[in-house]
Amino acid sequence: MSGHIQLPSEVIDISSWHPDDRFPVYPEGSREKSAWISPQTPELPFLLGSHRYLFKHSSDRHPVQFWGEIVAYRLGCLMGIPVPPAYVAQKSTDPRPAALIEWFYRSDDQTVNYEPGTVHMKRIIHDFDVKKGRQHNILTVLETLSEIDADLISDMARILVFDVLIGNTDRHQENWGILWRGIPSKPQLAPAFDNGTSLGHEVLDDKIPGYITDPQQTVHYIARGRHHMRWHQNRDEKIGHFELIEWLIKNYPNLKQELRECVSFDLGLFNSWLCTLPTFPVPVVPTMERIQWIECLLCLRIERLRSVLAKKD
Template identity: 25%
Template sequence: MVDSYDVVDLVDWTRGESEPGGDEAKRWFIAPETSPHAGHWLFKPRRIKTLELSKERRDRGDRPDVLIRGEDWAEKISYEVAKLLSVPAAETELATVVQLRTDERVFGSMSRDMRPHTWAWTPGAALLAECDDDFDAKSCRGHTVDAIREALNGLRGPVGTDYADWAAFDVFAGYLLLDAWIANTDRHAHNWGVLQDPRTGDVCLGPSFDHGSALASGDEDRVRALRVQQQRVATWCEHGRTKRFRGGEATNLVDIALDALSVCGAAARQHWAAQITDVDLDVCFDIVAATPNLSDPTRSFVRTALATNRKRIRDAVR
């Protein structure tokens, strides 16, 4: 029996500033001194959406269905499997808090601030814009593997990790490998970036973060259940595409990862191929089992998706 991951209650934590853009629910918190989770964390609630009813159901007087998105469990599972790959990623926990504005308890995930104290953060979009006057973050024009490689040229891997002396792009290739494994479709130009030490001016790649769209977390539970029932999870994996690269063109996630592995250093290519090949699926399945509040069909879906995508990637990198 695998122990479930804790859901951290932020009731005694110090509330910091909300994220820019007026999102009151997405807020920074500071752990109390007695907490095992020392530091500065960003809480992100799982999103809840009321779905539009068909005319027939409206006429019947049915109540609208409510979609509870799974960003929280997707973030937690993605972080834990990133560790299995040894991909540097922002530490993530499940969390809950009572919103002061509504007095409502909400659930979500929290990620530890990946910035060392006083270090500056620059998103990938700013780096790409410096290299390409035609880059456009909204349309993803200019967000390509080759452009990212050029933008990261001369930079090093994340500070405080085993990759601190690696070329930044060699580490970034691992991020794209992770995306292909977890079906993360949201690696846009603001979902990666670099950190700068204000004392020395040194710049390094930041850890991977923001994996909430992974593993079909935005689908209804019944949709994931139907894929399992009809044995269509493998087909879903094969159709996994992102529109965050190549000017918004729908591109297979495994192809994006392979593009990065084909142009990174030989040692890095061998390293990442070995990492995905050597993953213990039983440990991976334990991660899914330890994630609380998942339905049995969703657990089955996530296990099958991770096993299927791992095989697809392993076959491709051989």
């Protein structure tokens, strides 16, 4: 699963694209986003023609956050995990760059039906808290997936390993779902979308040198990482990133080899690509110190994941 590696000369300008009137604009909240339809014949060959893309800005407080979507896409390709393609883009009328994210199904395809995780959580937990997702829990998620198709459990496990590597804390019930494709329809887990709450995005640039000079700060930062999910619907505490992976392979030992393969890629080659991000000709790029810290975060997390997955039964 190689995917296209966007070059600095390939920043996408969507000024001539048409807004998707079927998709609302979301100016409220922490991250402004809107949907656009690509030209029938895009200027760049790696873009799909006449396809919906999400144009997603960073939050005002964390201007480099949109880069997390782009970095996460590249990591997903290397891990063999489906992640919607994400590229650097901007509009001539707005200097702010953003992530341009490929919609993971064609909106005009009548043979596709998408059900967000919320639908399934509400089916089992009738008073499910849709707004905060306080009852969002791993046991109900796995119960849901096993009822639909037991193979979906391994797909979710791979996404959770991906979330650990990028430090994603926001895989809530609206950030996963089931795609039903074809006639008769068959289920598959949607790609791992909405990956911006990750990779230390919330740490401001002036704080990063402290993490670099004192590695223990980074170790403690990683240890505090939590999934959005709880153990079960009546518990408030969220599950630790690595704690959940340990539990998964203990209860589903047949997943271990598949999850090992997800973290077997060459991180050095990825880091070489990562160092090119500051050369993109847009007003907001990661500093080299932030790049260095992301490299450190990924190195420590992948080492720990490999250690967890190497443990004997």
